[in-house]
Amino acid sequence: MERAYRAVFLIALLLGILLLMPLDRVTADDRLIEIIADHDNQFKVPGQKKAVITLKAGEPVLLRITARRGGEWRKDGTVHSFTIVGLEDEGWDLLLKEGTQEFSLKAPSEPGEYKAQCTVKCGIGHNEMRMKVIVTP
Numbered sequence: 001m002e003r004a005y006r007a008v009f010l011i012a013l014l015l016g017i018l019l020l021m022p023l024d025r026v027t028a029d030d031r032l033i034e035i036i037a038d039h040d041n042q043f044k045v046p047g048q049k050k051a052v053i054t055l056k057a058g059e060p061v062l063l064r065i066t067a068r069r070g071g072e073w074r075k076d077g078t079v080h081s082f083t084i085v086g087l088e089d090e091g092w093d094l095l096l097k098e099g100t101q102e103f104s105l106k107a108p109s110e111p112g113e114y115k116a117q118c119t120v121k122c123g124i125g126h127n128e129m130r131m132k133v134i135v136t137p
């Protein structure tokens with residue numbers, strides 16, 4: 001009898017864990033987007049002259065961001081952020097530590113041109129540290 005209880009408990013636990021996982025993490029086939037938040041306090045996209053990324057509205061994406069410390073950083077080790085003002089609640093407010101980090105996100109549902117910016121005082125150039133995010137229908 002006790003064994004049956006344990007089995008039920010384990011199955012419930014497993015289901016609970018699966019339910020808690022965001023669905024796009026389970027499927028893990030999100031499009032990979034690479035961005036550099038560089039030590040000169042500029043966003044860069046590897047292989048591109050201009051820092052601009054294009055997403056499809058609502059698509060799940062995996063952002064791989066490499067951050068390099070500029071002249072200033074936060075005490076907690078945050079060196080830059082990648083923030084779309086107004087979409088923070090949808091996850092578009094990524095605090096970046098030194099090194100490479102990955103973030104699973106959903107592209108904004110509303111097509112248009114967005115501006116991503118750094119909200120962490122990172123030194124000279126911080127006020128111009130932004131890049132374009134184009135969202136197509």
Ligand SMILES: [Cu+2]
Nearest residue numbers: 118120122126
């Ligand atoms: Cu900054």
